[in-house]
Amino acid sequence: QVQLQESGPGLVKPSETLSLTCSVSGGSVTGYYWNWIRQPAGKRLEWIGRIYSSGRTIYNPSLESRVTMSVDTSKNQFSLKLTSVTAADTAMYYCARIGNDHYDDFDFWGQGTLVTVSS
């Protein structure tokens, strides 16, 4: 059973960079697309972007100027960096795998990590 686990600081100051890592166990990052999705409290889910195990990325255009994703196949993990954060970036951040390349369904998710942007 594939398991994903997010890690990173729970508190980030405004204008600084949010950095999260998703560690994958029970399976390999190779050959799959990996995603970051966030959810502000009480709001709908927002897709941030995805990265393939080769390093190819696609980002949400609304965040593209501030987002960088990377993958480390040797460590079986992938990462998210979001620059110049504001309070609007406060959310639960999830990593998720795409199970079916054709239909882009998110079949495995991490438990989520809460990131608060505050001074």
Add this chain to the structure above:
Amino acid sequence: DIQMTQSPSSLSASVGDRVTITCRASQYSNSYVNWYLQKPGKAPKLLIYAASILHAGVPSRFSGSGSGTDFTLTISGLQPEDFGTYYCQQSYSIPRTFGQGTKLDIK
């Protein structure tokens, strides 16, 4: 962006009821719609992908239908463990987008 609008936003139903949740896409989405259930404090879980294909391990009381812009999730014979918030999500175009959610309470 494709906007996904769910209805109703919330509902209460009894064990054994048949429940239907609808999702409308603002643009043509073929059959590229997935459904998830999120319980409080937990990550969403995939129920249905490609509008009508049941994800592995999901009970057969869940079913999905639709194509184009209108999609439906049906629960036939509601069980106590089915409470939570249901989300639809389109994977037809970038960016991937989700509906606002339908909160289902068990009476």
